[in-house]
Amino acid sequence: MRGQEASEQAERKAVMATLAQSSGDDIVRLWDEAGLPSEAELLRGPETGLVTVRGRIGGGGAPFNVGEATVTRATVRLASGQVGHCYSLGRDREKARLAAIADALWQDPARRGEIKAKIVAPLQAALAEARDKRRAETAATKVDFFTMVRGED
Amino acid sequence: MYVAVKGGEAAIANAHRLLADRRRGDRSVPALRLDQIVEQLALGVDRVMSEGSLYDRELAALAIVQARGDMIEAIFLVRAYRTTLPRFGYTRAIDTGAMLVERRVSATYKDLPGGQLLGPTFDYTHRLLDPELATGGAVEEPLQRSGEAEAMPRVSAILAREGLIEPDGDMLGDYVPGDITREPLEFPMARDIRLQALSRGDEGFLLALGYSTQRGYARNHPFVGEVRIGEVELELDVPELPFAVPLGSIRVTECQMVNQFRGSAKAPPQFTRGYGLVFGQSERKAMAMALCDRALRATELGEDVVAAAQDEEFVISHSDNVQATGFVEHLKLPHYVDFQAELDLVRRMRAEYEARENTGKAEENREAAE
Numbered sequence: 001m002r003g004q005e006a007s008e009q010a011e012r013k014a015v016m017a018t019l020a021q022s023s024g025d026d027i028v029r030l031w032d033e034a035g036l037p038s039e040a041e042l043l044r045g046p047e048t049g050l051v052t053v054r055g056r057i058g059g060g061g062a063p064f065n066v067g068e069a070t071v072t073r074a075t076v077r078l079a080s081g082q083v084g085h086c087y088s089l090g091r092d093r094e095k096a097r098l099a100a101i102a103d104a105l106w107q108d109p110a111r112r113g114e115i116k117a118k119i120v121a122p123l124q125a126a127l128a129e130a131r132d133k134r135r136a137e138t139a140a141t142k143v144d145f146f147t148m149v150r151g152e153d
Numbered sequence: 154m155y156v157a158v159k160g161g162e163a164a165i166a167n168a169h170r171l172l173a174d175r176r177r178g179d180r181s182v183p184a185l186r187l188d189q190i191v192e193q194l195a196l197g198v199d200r201v202m203s204e205g206s207l208y209d210r211e212l213a214a215l216a217i218v219q220a221r222g223d224m225i226e227a228i229f230l231v232r233a234y235r236t237t238l239p240r241f242g243y244t245r246a247i248d249t250g251a252m253l254v255e256r257r258v259s260a261t262y263k264d265l266p267g268g269q270l271l272g273p274t275f276d277y278t279h280r281l282l283d284p285e286l287a288t289g290g291a292v293e294e295p296l297q298r299s300g301e302a303e304a305m306p307r308v309s310a311i312l313a314r315e316g317l318i319e320p321d322g323d324m325l326g327d328y329v330p331g332d333i334t335r336e337p338l339e340f341p342m343a344r345d346i347r348l349q350a351l352s353r354g355d356e357g358f359l360l361a362l363g364y365s366t367q368r369g370y371a372r373n374h375p376f377v378g379e380v381r382i383g384e385v386e387l388e389l390d391v392p393e394l395p396f397a398v399p400l401g402s403i404r405v406t407e408c409q410m411v412n413q414f415r416g417s418a419k420a421p422p423q424f425t426r427g428y429g430l431v432f433g434q435s436e437r438k439a440m441a442m443a444l445c446d447r448a449l450r451a452t453e454l455g456e457d458v459v460a461a462a463q464d465e466e467f468v469i470s471h472s473d474n475v476q477a478t479g480f481v482e483h484l485k486l487p488h489y490v491d492f493q494a495e496l497d498l499v500r501r502m503r504a505e506y507e508a509r510e511n512t513g514k515a516e517e518n519r520e521a522a523e
Contacts (some may be wrong), residue, residue, distance in 0.1 A: 009396050017399035049239040054246040055430045059307045059320030063246040063330050064345035066352050089401035127307035134299035138255050141271040
């Protein structure tokens with residue numbers, strides 16, 4: 001049971017990560033296409049605030065504060081009782097609200113499949129494609145060293 | 154006599170209206186959109202985010218437009234905006250080793266794991282102005298090279314295996330990182346607080362100080378162990394969730410500077426380090442920060458403090474361009490009363506001086522006459 005709970009949490013976190021990484025425009029578009037309910041009781045927000053970003057001295061040492069970033073958060077409750085949260089970089093309030101609803105719907109076993117198929121999977125695919133493209137573009141600038149033969153054999 | 158006056162309200166209102174007009178410029182030229190600035194002046198946006206100490210591209214672009222391209226004014230606007238927002242907390246420390254790398258070079262190792270990735274760099278360009286950009290021609294898509302993504306460990310980890318470099322900087326026990334946005338600066342300060350100040354410090358100031366160390370003022374023989382630019386994920390611990398909530402990714406630039414060290418009675422000879430980490434793509438700033446970080450560790454490493462770049466109070470107190478511009482620029486605001494007081498004083502001193510001179514001359518005359 002414990003393992004199942006852990007994997008459930010890991011999946012929920014991955015869904016939240018996908019939503020946070022995606023653009024608000026993409027989420028709104030998929031949401032409209034899916035015809036999912038876009039109303040829920042707002043328990044908090046959407047509201048914009050700051051988080052202080054931490055780095056580590058030398059890359060892996062003690063933490064230090066680098067600077068702040070804007071974050072928008074929202075918490076919603078569905079009529080069926082599930083409470084969903086979103087924290088996402090930037091100031092897109094509608095994105096935060098929809099992502100919180102997505103988190104709530106994901107917790108509803110009756111809705112989970114639909115959310116995964118219609119929202120999360122297409123977003124994940126788009127993110128993976130963008131990441132692969134970026135990697136491949138960077139890889140094309142990799143230096144291939146070759147040795148110059150000097151003098152006579 | 155001083156008489157209190159007020160005035161200038163109409164002048165100020167009209168000046169601001171004029172500013173808005175000049176900011177817009179010729180109306181027959183299309184107005185800039187924020188997405189154009191975010192996309193096409195991206196490094197300027199990054200500088201405003203880094204020194205404004207706020208990661209938000211659209212806000213930085215807005216600040217650049219509002220400031221008519223005056224970067225320090227834009228940074229000022231962003232800093233002021235920050236103070237209006239509540240704080241949700243401190244993120245977990247980012248892992249630059251897990252970065253989605255867009256550029257990564259090392260000047261110390263040719264064949265390091267993951268390789269040398271030049272990315273979108275100005276290096277090796279000929280710095281010739283390109284007239285084609287003025288005419289807005291089409292731009293080719295970048296080439297792609299497929300292959301498995303290779304792990305890219307930080308270069309410091311490679312040297313660490315041989316024990317020839319000092320470890321990443323650790324703090325004692327359950328040390329809580331200081332925060333210069335919460336507590337006033339106090340000297341001497343811990344390295345973590347210094348790094349926070351340097352990360353939002355003025356690029357030009359840090360660049361000049363870094364340069365000064367290369368020219369012999371606190372020389373410490375730097376090598377760029379590694380510069381990497383790319384996206385890292387942010388996570389935040391919040392009470393309502395049993396796991397750290399993912400927030401999305403930000404782009405950062407990290408510089409690992411490797412410096413010589415002779416060793417001491419206590420420490421064996423090994424390389425020392427300076428560290429730079431800034432928002433956005435700015436390797437000049439990250440490198441300058443790393444040079445300054447290393448120079449400012451003089452006392453910790455038992456070096457003589459002989460140069461400006463090693464003087465913590467000097468460097469950190471003057472690295473913030475918002476503070477600096479505030480104090481310098483306030484000089485142009487009305488100082489009528491201060492100046493009136495000084496004027497009176499100089500007049501009085503002048504009168505005394507002239508009286509003395511006259512007495513002196515009268516005495517000389519009398520002596521001459523006698």
